[in-house]
Amino acid sequence: MTPNLQTARQTETVFRTENLNIYYGNFLAVKDVSIKIPKHCITAFIGPSGCGKSTVLRCFNRLNDLIKSFHIDGKIYYHDQDLYSSEIDPVEVRRQVGMVFQKPNPFPKSIYDNIAFGPRLLGYKGDMDVLVERSLKQAALWDEVKDKLKESGTAISGGQQQRLCIARAVAVQPDVILMDEPCSALDPISTLKIEDLLQELKEQYTIIIVTHNMQQASRASDFTAFFNVQANDKGQRTGYVVEYDRTEVIFQNPMQEATREYVSGRFG
Amino acid sequence: MVPSTNDSQSMNWHRSEASRWLDKGFIGVTGFFGIAVALVLLAIALRVSIDAFPAIQKFGLGFITTSRWNPVENLYGAWPQVYGTIVTSFIALLIAVPIGVGVALFLSEDFLSPRIQRPIVFLVELLAAIPSVVFGLWGIFVLIPLLTPIGKWFHETLGWIPLFNTVPVGPGIYVAGLVLSIMILPIIAAISRDALVAVPLELRQAAYGLGATRWETIFQVILPAAFSGIVGGVMLALGRAMGETMAVTMVIGNANVASPSILAQGSTVSSLLANQFAEASGLQISSLMYAALILFGLTLIVNILAELLVRSVRLKL
Amino acid sequence: MTSQEFASNVLPRRSLKRVPSSPRTLFSAVMTVVAFACAAIALIPLISVLYYVIINGAGRLGPDLFTQLPPPPLVKGGGFGNAILGTLLTVGMAAAISIPFGVLAAIFLSEFARDTVVADWIDFFTNVLSGVPSIVVGVFAYALVVVTTGTFSAFAGGVALAVLMLPTIVRTAAESLESVPNETRQAAIGLGATRFQTTIQVVLPAAIPAIVTGVMLAISRAAGETAPLIFTALFSQYWAKGVWEPIASLSVLVFNFATVPYKNQQQLAWAGALVLVGMVLITSILSRWATQRKR
Numbered sequence: 020m021t022p023n024l025q026t027a028r029q030t031e032t033v034f035r036t037e038n039l040n041i042y043y044g045n046f047l048a049v050k051d052v053s054i055k056i057p058k059h060c061i062t063a064f065i066g067p068s069g070c071g072k073s074t075v076l077r078c079f080n081r082l083n084d085l086i087k088s089f090h091i092d093g094k095i096y097y098h099d100q101d102l103y104s105s106e107i108d109p110v111e112v113r114r115q116v117g118m119v120f121q122k123p124n125p126f127p128k129s130i131y132d133n134i135a136f137g138p139r140l141l142g143y144k145g146d147m148d149v150l151v152e153r154s155l156k157q158a159a160l161w162d163e164v165k166d167k168l169k170e171s172g173t174a175i176s177g178g179q180q181q182r183l184c185i186a187r188a189v190a191v192q193p194d195v196i197l198m199d200e201p202c203s204a205l206d207p208i209s210t211l212k213i214e215d216l217l218q219e220l221k222e223q224y225t226i227i228i229v230t231h232n233m234q235q236a237s238r239a240s241d242f243t244a245f246f247n248v249q250a251n252d253k254g255q256r257t258g259y260v261v262e263y264d265r266t267e268v269i270f271q272n273p274m275q276e277a278t279r280e281y282v283s284g285r286f287g
Numbered sequence: 288m289v290p291s292t293n294d295s296q297s298m299n300w301h302r303s304e305a306s307r308w309l310d311k312g313f314i315g316v317t318g319f320f321g322i323a324v325a326l327v328l329l330a331i332a333l334r335v336s337i338d339a340f341p342a343i344q345k346f347g348l349g350f351i352t353t354s355r356w357n358p359v360e361n362l363y364g365a366w367p368q369v370y371g372t373i374v375t376s377f378i379a380l381l382i383a384v385p386i387g388v389g390v391a392l393f394l395s396e397d398f399l400s401p402r403i404q405r406p407i408v409f410l411v412e413l414l415a416a417i418p419s420v421v422f423g424l425w426g427i428f429v430l431i432p433l434l435t436p437i438g439k440w441f442h443e444t445l446g447w448i449p450l451f452n453t454v455p456v457g458p459g460i461y462v463a464g465l466v467l468s469i470m471i472l473p474i475i476a477a478i479s480r481d482a483l484v485a486v487p488l489e490l491r492q493a494a495y496g497l498g499a500t501r502w503e504t505i506f507q508v509i510l511p512a513a514f515s516g517i518v519g520g521v522m523l524a525l526g527r528a529m530g531e532t533m534a535v536t537m538v539i540g541n542a543n544v545a546s547p548s549i550l551a552q553g554s555t556v557s558s559l560l561a562n563q564f565a566e567a568s569g570l571q572i573s574s575l576m577y578a579a580l581i582l583f584g585l586t587l588i589v590n591i592l593a594e595l596l597v598r599s600v601r602l603k604l
Numbered sequence: 605m606t607s608q609e610f611a612s613n614v615l616p617r618r619s620l621k622r623v624p625s626s627p628r629t630l631f632s633a634v635m636t637v638v639a640f641a642c643a644a645i646a647l648i649p650l651i652s653v654l655y656y657v658i659i660n661g662a663g664r665l666g667p668d669l670f671t672q673l674p675p676p677p678l679v680k681g682g683g684f685g686n687a688i689l690g691t692l693l694t695v696g697m698a699a700a701i702s703i704p705f706g707v708l709a710a711i712f713l714s715e716f717a718r719d720t721v722v723a724d725w726i727d728f729f730t731n732v733l734s735g736v737p738s739i740v741v742g743v744f745a746y747a748l749v750v751v752t753t754g755t756f757s758a759f760a761g762g763v764a765l766a767v768l769m770l771p772t773i774v775r776t777a778a779e780s781l782e783s784v785p786n787e788t789r790q791a792a793i794g795l796g797a798t799r800f801q802t803t804i805q806v807v808l809p810a811a812i813p814a815i816v817t818g819v820m821l822a823i824s825r826a827a828g829e830t831a832p833l834i835f836t837a838l839f840s841q842y843w844a845k846g847v848w849e850p851i852a853s854l855s856v857l858v859f860n861f862a863t864v865p866y867k868n869q870q871q872l873a874w875a876g877a878l879v880l881v882g883m884v885l886i887t888s889i890l891s892r893w894a895t896q897r898k899r
Contacts, residue, residue, distance in 0.1 A: 082495060087397060100620055108622040108629075114498025115620070124489035126508055136507065137497040184493070191497060306798040313800040317712035321722075324709045324774055325729035327767060331736060331744045338747050389642025398636065407643060409892060414650045416884045418828025420855050421877045424862045425653045428660075428870075469649045476646065500628055502635040523735065530737020532831035533859060557739045557831070564746065564835040565756075579743040583736065590735035594728060 031058040033195055033225045034079055034102075039093035041074055043086065048074050049258040052093075054244055056195075061217055061226045063236035063266065066246030066281070071258025072229045075246075076197050078102075079227065080116040081109040114141065117188035121200040123180035125172030125187070130155075130164050133172040133183055137191035150190060158186035159216050178209025185216065189224075196220065198228040202235065214239045233282055236266065243269040245278045335583060339576035350577055356543050356559075358567075363574035369581065370545040371460065371553040375535060376528040378464025378549065379471055384521055386468075387475030391517075392505060394476070395483040408480075415473035423537030426466045431457050431538060434465070438550045453548040458540035461549040466534045471524035478523060478597070482516025483509060515596050522593030526586045532557035556582040654881065661878030664871050674841060674857065677866040684876055686843045690758065690851040693844060694837055695827050697762030698769055703819060705766075706773030710815075713774070714781035715803050727778075734771035741767045742832035750836060758844065758851035761837025768829060769822040776818025780811040817891040824887035828880050830855035854880060 034056040041049040049071035056062050056079075064072035074083065081102065083089040095102040102112065114137070125133050134151045143150065151168070155161040160182040164175065172183055181201055188196055202210040210232075217226060217239050230236050236243050244263040248256050262269060262278045273279050342350065346363060353364025394408055438455030445451045455461075486509050494504040510517075540552025541562055554562075556578050564575055623629060668683045675682030709726070717723040745764035750756055784807050792802040830853075838850035839860060854876050861873035 080496065082492065085397075085492070085495065087400070097620070106622050107620050110498055110500050110628070111618060111620045111622075112498075113496055118492075118496035120489060120492060120496070122489055124487070124493045126490060126493065127512055136494070137499075140497065140499050140503055140507075187493075187497065306800065310799045313803070314712070314716050317708045317716060320705055320708040321712035321717065321726050323705070324733070324770060325726050327770065328729050328733045328736070331740065331767075334744055334747045335740070338751075386642045386645055389639050390646045393639040393643040396639070398639065407647070409888075410647055410650055413885065413888055414646070416825065416828075416888055417650070417653060418830070418855060418877075418880050418884065420828070420830040420858045420862075421653065421657065421881055424858055424873055424877050425656055427862055429652060429656050472646055500632045502632045503628070505635075526735045526737075530735075530739065532737065532739040533855075537859070537862060557737060560739050560743065561831060561834055564743070565838060576743060576747070579740050583740045586735060586737055586740075587732065590732050593735070594731050 030060065032056065033058050033098065034227075035094075035096040035099075036075075036078075037094040037096075039075070039078070039091060039095060041071065041078065041083075041091050042089070044088040046255055047257050049246075052260050054260060054263050056225065056227060057242065058225050059221055059223075060241040061221050061228060061239055062242040062244065063240035064227065064229045064244050064246060065231075065233060065236045066258070066261075067248060068231070069256055069258070070246035070248040072244075072246045073199050074258070076199055076227060076229050079195065079197055080113045080118055081107075082113070082118065084109050114191055115193050116195045116197060117191065117193035118197045118199070119181070119184050119188055119201045122204050123177055123184050125180050125183050127171060127173055129169050130172050130175070130183060131168040133187050134190045137187065141191060154186040154190040155183075157189050157220070158182045159212065159219075160186055176209075178205050178212060181205060181209065181213060182216065185213070185220075189220070193224065195225045195227065198226065200229050200231060203231060210235070233270075233284075237270045237282075240266045242266060245269060245273075245275075245281060247277055247281075332583065332587075335576055335580050339573055339580045341570060342573035342577040343580075345570070346574070346577070350574070351581065354543070354545060358571050361570045363571065363577075365556065365559065365574075365578045365581070367543050367545040368554050368556045368559045368578060371463075371539065372529050372555040372557070372582070372585075374460055374549070374553070375463045375467055375539070375555055376525055378461065379467035379528045380521065380525060382465065382468035383472045383475055383524065387472045387520075387524070388479050388517060390472070390476040391479035391483055395480050396501070396505070411473050411476050414469070415477070419470065419531060419533040420537075422466055422470060422534040426462060426534055426538040427458075430466065431462055434462055442550055449547040451548060451550055453546060453551040455550040456540075456552065458538050458552055459550050460539060460546075460553045463535045463539040463553075463555070464549065466538055467528045467531055470531060470534060471528050474524040474527060475517075475520050478520025479513070479517045482513035482520065485516070486512045515599060519593045519596030522589050522596065526589040526593060529555075529589065530557060530582060530586050532561050536561045657874065657877045657881050660871070660874035661876075664875035665878070669875055673843070674852075674861075674872060675868055677864070677869060680868060682868075682872070684852070684854060684857055684872060686840065687852040687854045687857040687876065688879075690837070690840070690844055691827055691854045693847070693851060694758050694761040694765055694833065694853055695823055697759060697847065698765035698826055699819070699823055701762065701766035702769040702773055702822075706770050707777045707815065709774050710777030710781055711803060711808070713778045715799070715807065718782070730771045730774050733767075734775070737831075738764075738768055738829055739831040742834070742836055745832060745836045753848065755848060756836060756838040756850040758837050758847045758849065761833045761851065761853065762847075764832035764836045765826040765829060768832060769826050772822040772825070773819055776821070777811070777815045780814030780818065781807060783814065784810045813894065817894045820887050821891050824884050827883060828855055830859050834859065 032055045036052050036054055039052040040047060052075055064076060066072050077083045078091065078095060091103060100107065126136060131151055134154050135147050138147065138150055152161060155164060160179060163179060172180065175183065202213055214235060220226060228240065242264070243266045245261045246258050247261045248258045250256050262273055262275045269278060270282050273282065342363065350364050351369055352366050354366045355362050355364045390411060394404060435455050435457055438459065438461060441451045442454055490508050490512060491504055494508045535555055536558040539554055539558055541554045541558055542552035543554060546553060560575055560579055567575055668681060670683060670688055671685045672681065672683035673686055674684055713723050713726060742764050744767065745760050749760035749763050788806060788810060789802055792806040833853050833856050837853055839856045840850045840852045844851050858873045858876040858880065861869040864870070
């Protein structure tokens with residue numbers, strides 16, 4: 020499914036999935052996803068819980084590899100490389116495709132060491148102070164923490180922790196940042212701060228964000244994929260993509276009735 | 288019908304009065320036993336101190352620093368035993384900590400499917416359940432014949448180092464240290480594993496998400512986060528090693544000397560007690576009580592520290 | 605310098621392809637091998653102990669082993685019937701003391717003092733008590749019973765083992781009681797039951813299977829203990845005459861016969877070790893089976 024790009028500027032594709040099916044053991048969790056994620060845009064995944072939007076997200080940085088029973092068929096291409104080919108190193112993938120999680124998860128280390136963690140792993144030789152400052156500024160956190168860089172990353176507020184996690188992801192200069200409901204644990208003010216931040220970050224990074232919050236998707240994203248879930252006769256619930264298009268199309272003039280119902284709040 | 292209702296009401300009232308006393312009595316009795324558990328520890332400390340008092344009075348702190356055990360002249364000092372306890376425990380930790388933490392990592396990571404992993408966890412637990420005296424028997428008849436040639440090789444090649452400057456004759460400090468390391472390994476492995484498993488999955492994912500490999504994640508995120516729990520486990524193991532008696536008594540040689548060589552024979556406080564107590568009397572008993580008190584004090588400090596560490600971890604979760 | 609340039613300057617983008625020879629990949633591979641090796645090393649002593657105990661001990665298994673008295677040096681035959689009986693007797697006494705003591709204390713901790721400072725302290729003391737070396741507990745029992753009664757005795761050994769079992773019983777019983785859901789208690793109290801009735805008739809029965817598992821483990825550990833018995837219960841070559849006499853036990857027999865030069869007695873020590881290990885093995889498997897079934 021390709022979003023209607025006639026009205027959009029033509030951009031390069033970062034991720035392309037073809038007939039992607041995701042399994043846990045024999046259980047089909049998500050079926051037949053064929054989407055393209057454009058570069059330097061914010062793509063939102065919305066849908067009811069259990070529809071597999073986070074599962075799809077975690078395929079893009081191969082984080083699902085941590086689950087033993089997980090496997091896929093179909094293809095995911097990242098810049099035309101087959102992401103699940105046996106010669107791909109998932110560790111290298113995750114370094115280029117960063118991730119911000121639902122619950123802020125700073126390491127129990129200092130703010131400085133949280134940011135420096137990734138660059139140190141990668142053998143960064145330059146001036147770490149500069150990199151830390153730059154990353155914190157990119158995450159709009161510098162002014163709030165510049166005087167307490169040695170304090171623990173877990174000692175700041177939840178909203179600040181989440182921006183710290185964004186700064187930490189940005190510090191390794193990824194190509195893509197995946198965000199798995201990054202605001203669901205935050206208050207409305209922190210949420211707005213992060214939404215503003217997203218607009219700045221998309222100048223440099225491709226962003227995919229999973230969200231429960233439809234206002235957030237409509238405010239912040241350029242493209243939106245609506246996921247839904249259907250149960251088979253055995254009661255197994257399988258997610259699929261109903262519709263994928265420019266965000267204003269999804270929210271104002273969707274093709275599918277299910278999408279219209281969901282975005283207008285009549286769903287479920 | 289009316290009187291009978293009254294009747295049953297008054298009976299109810301009586302019953303609840305009686306049962307209220309029963310309740311109070313029951314809570315009182317359980318409370319007595321609950322507090323008595325704590326008092327057992329104090330009773331041990333008190334009783335052993337009182338019986339050790341004559342020896343404490345006579346030898347003072349010099350008891351710990353002098354090497355003599357002379358029932359004929361009634362002069363006692365437990366330096367070789369204190370030294371032996373410290374050295375054997377140290378050797379045991381030196382071997383068991385890296386291997387135990389390695390086992391804990393092996394069992395907390397997903398290298399194997401749970402179906403294979405669970406029996407291994409069980410086997411490691413089983414190692415902790417084997418009676419000390421069985422390890423001693425195994426030590427005498429299996430480990431010592433195996434280790435003596437190795438000890439001889441060390442003495443011949445590295446004999447100029449004080450650590451190996453005695454000829455191994457079978458039992459010895461190094462054998463005791465090795466047997467102890469086997470016995471404390473399951474403690475370190477089990478408690479470290481608990482601490483590792485308790486590290487939140489989010490931290491692991493965060494590290495993986497930044498492009499860390501499995502072992503970078505372990506060394507830089509998981510082990511630091513589990514550190515105090517692991518240290519708690521090591522302390523518990525140390526307490527166990529210091530107090531362990533039978534296996535050590537059976538393989539250490541029970542020589543009343545403090546030799547710098549680990550190939551030499553030696554003794555520990557607990558082996559001294561095991562060997563002498565049944566046939567001792569008078570001031571010798573009191574001196575043995577003094578030695579027991581020292582052992583009690585050492586393990587108490589170590590155990591309290593361990594307990595506080597393990598607790599602080601539990602509170603954080 | 606724009607951010608884009610900065611990015612590509614500081615951390616050049618690398619290929620996504622696996623590089624088996626890269627230091628990071630090699631380090632991971634080596635460490636994984638090390639972890640497997642640690643697990644293997646940890647299992648070697650266990651396998652070795654089980655192997656030698658079985659091959660050296662199994663030959664002496666037979667009815668005589670459990671019914672005869674230990675033989676003098678160099679005499680064939682005999683058994684350790686008296687030691688088995690002695691172990692049963694001392695452990696039985698220890699259980700008779702420590703189970704009611706421990707379970708009542710656990711009821712207090714779980715039912716009446718949960719989340720209080722008192723419970724916290726008792727819990728702390730219990731854990732520290734479980735770390736007291738068994739030889740020190742033996743010394744305590746010696747001072748308490750042997751000195752007072754003027755004789756080594758089965759009872760003194762029982763007291764020593766009871767002190768050793770106590771923390772395990774308190775802890776496992778308290779855990780089992782605490783795992784009984786609160787709804788169960790509320791249901792009983794809602795029906796007008798007193799706290800005594802609730803505890804004795806509802807909570808305790810619900811926790812009994814788990815408590816039995818814990819008690820079984822404590823008993824099997826106590827039966828293998830040697831250090832607290834060597835100068836309390838001492839040893840005896842003969843059948844037990846009563847609880848106020850020195851008494852044989854299986855673990856002390858293994859200790860005594862392991863350190864003598866006579867082949868026949870050494871064989872008996874191995875057979876004793878086999879019985880002790882077998883007992884530990886069976887209780888461990890049973891308790892594991894019981895806890896797994898509960899889940």
